[in-house]
Amino acid sequence: MSTPVLETENLVKIYGRGPSRFDALKGLTLEIHRGESVAIVGKSGSGKSTLMHLLALLDAPTAGVVALDGRPVSQLKPAAVSDLRNEAFGFVFQQFFLNAQQSVLENVTLPLKIAGVPRSERRRRGLDVLRQLEMDSKAENKANDLSGGQKQRVCIARALINDPSVIFADEPTGNLDSATSRVVEDILFGLHRERGITLVIVTHDDDLAARCQRRLSMQDGRIVNDDAATLHAAAAPAAAVAPHPARHTPSSPATGRHAAVPFPAEPPAPEAPPLSRRERRRLEAEADRRRSGARGEAERA
Amino acid sequence: MRSIDVAGTALSNTLRSKLRTFLTVVAIVIGAFTLTLTSGLGAGVNQYVTKMVSGFGDSNQLYVMSASPVAGAPTGDGPVEYDPETSGGGASMMGASTLSDEDIETIASIDGITDVEPVVFVNASYLEAPDGDQYAVDSLGMPSEAAAVELAAGELPAPDTAEITVPESWVEALGAGSADDAVGLDVRVGIANAVGEMEEFAATVSGVSLQAVSGAGGAPMPSQSLNDDLYEYQNSGLAVDRPESYIQAVADVEDLAADGERIKQELTEHQMLGLTLEDQLGAIQGVINAVTWVLNGFALIALLAASFGIVNTLLMSVQERTREIGLMKALGMSGGRVFGLFSSEAVMIGLMGSVIGIGLGVATGVVGNQLLVTGPLKDVAGLSLYAVDPLGLLLIALLILAIAFLAGTLPALRAAKKDPIEALRYE
Structure with missing residues (x-):
């Protein structure tokens, strides 16, 4: 087996000490493979946000190891961890965290600015990514003048601009109405599908969780259910269904960044018409079957 | 983050809250203005004394x-x-x-x-x-x-x-x-x-x-x-x-x-x-220098007060921009760079204050000298009350920038130490 993009071993996170001690994570071991879409669900206080923060290297665990591409990051210096976050990750937050006074383009290119990319190249790449998200006409607008959905698209553009291998999304649709949520979800899963970007989504939203290939249910600092086989909806049914499963299973190293779309083309993601309930169920069932088949094959290999 | 981007970002950040920056800059301007004027006065009078005393006869x-x-x-x-x-x-x-x-x-x-x-x-x-x-x-x-x-x-x-x-x-x-x-x-x-x-x-x-x-x-x-x-x-x-x-x-x-x-x-x-002659000159200049330094001392006190204005402004700014700092850190900006960004803002305020203050001080000194020398004091031959001393002005500017940087270290350290998670959670 190839190395997973993210893995943890016996991850423990404790806040406070003495009587106020709170064990947010109680020894988690898990692997997230390249190209997977993972939903982390659970009630508030279950530790899902803590897990995401540790996976995203925003916080250091009390005990245990987080490894990125097979390399443990615990021993790295803070500056090196910062660089790693800048290069490998994209972040989408519930509250957008856009700089209201700056233009859309400036907001989107912030990660490149931090990385030290020259201005002209920042502009070029910023416009590129905004074009992909159909936001290039708003590039010079102030971020404040956008609607919620547009803001979240800008956030996704910002998460994409450094060509990340993993996008972390913390309640990405928490502040959006259902129609806008749908559009934003479609964009995220479209990217996942077409560019093989690993998605890690923390959410309360069952519908959103259901669109992920894998659902980690958390309770009291433990994973109570790792529902890897559940595949729902039209968004990612083909994750494991490539013509040559052995090469294209999610754990395959072949899916590098910008690798040619590893999954069969889907109907255009953003504005796709909602599927009927029946059709969705049919696709789900089909995907289930395919996935379990692919897994079996991968295990044999 | 490249230095030019740090400087540019610092500049646009200081211009974000214009009134607040303006008021902080005004305090620096007052200090810089006074210092420019007093040191120029010392230089001018010294110049005059040198001219006058050297006219007292030959140096033998x-x-x-x-x-x-x-x-x-x-x-x-x-x-x-x-x-x-x-x-x-x-x-x-x-x-x-x-x-x-x-x-x-x-x-x-x-x-x-x-x-x-x-x-x-x-x-x-x-x-x-x-x-x-x-x-x-x-x-x-x-x-x-x-x-x-x-x-x-x-x-x-x-x-x-x-x-x-x-x-x-x-x-x-x-x-x-x-x-x-x-x-x-x-x-x-x-x-x-x-x-x-x-x-x-x-x-x-x-x-x-x-x-x-x-x-x-x-x-x-x-x-x-x-x-x-x-x-x-x-x-x-x-x-x-x-x-x-x-x-x-x-x-x-x-x-x-x-x-x-x-x-x-x-x-x-x-x-x-x-x-x-040099002994006499030295004695006179010693007195003038002592007076100049007392005046400069007052200007330095004004600058010291202004530096607390910078600390205050930046602390407020750090507080207001907690989420922005959190975001930048989450997106991979190191603590050192965050420190650099905020101390650059302090230096930027110092730069604006010193440029405006020194400019005003030189203008006032030159115009005031001209008015006095051609007006009420025109009977005093060869009098100069103000002299522009480029090296002195440069030193004043550097001093103000150094004070501003020092004033910025406390808020900048606070910004650099912010935990991205806490900062992003901050409402």
């Missing part, structure tokens, strides 16, 4: 004063015992002990001194204009000051002729239309001797003088020989010769650079004090 002269204790001078240790030897004939002027003829001879006998000329005060009574009008004269200018006198017209009196210069303000009274017309007029100097008998001495006006701050050129100044004649008459009339006393003597030294220290040493042994 040594100014000799008596250094013996003065009888009757207020002392905390009770009265000084009378000693006819040191009391120099019992004469003293304005509380300072004086030089006697004996002292002058002693000075002349010192190896390396070519000539000694005692400085004497001549108190004339009046100056008579060609038309017979008489004008009161307080004290005549000393010929030894001749080199410090600036002329509006004509020339300095030649040492061995009966010539005299008059101040510019006297020109009209003497019946001349202009300073140039006054040159060549024949005047008479009236003087009383020790028993009050008047005598007139004829003189020709050789030049018209401008008054300097030192007072030089502010009174009619006779030539050396006329001065000697007047002095001789002033002290005549008594049955007995009064011992001469001089407040100061000017000694010409052949090679001051080589023999100066030795001659001063010998003078000290004879209870006299020798000062070169």
